[in-house]
Amino acid sequence: MGWHKMRILLLGLFFIMKQLLYLSLLSPCFSWAFCFDEAGRFYNVDPQLLKSIATVES
Numbered sequence: 001m002g003w004h005k006m007r008i009l010l011l012g013l014f015f016i017m018k019q020l021l022y023l024s025l026l027s028p029c030f031s032w033a034f035c036f037d038e039a040g041r042f043y044n045v046d047p048q049l050l051k052s053i054a055t056v057e058s
Contacts, residue, residue, distance in 0.1 A: 031033070033047075033051075036050045036051050
């Protein structure tokens, strides 16, 4: 792979990472939903149940 192709690939990756960072900073609901989904998969619990518990306990 030439340097030019590698540079384009890295710039594209940087752009995507920057957009994801902006989304996570500007949309707390999005980042929280992701946390509940990850925790639900890890602990084998319905993510909606975790969200409901967090809402009641807050």
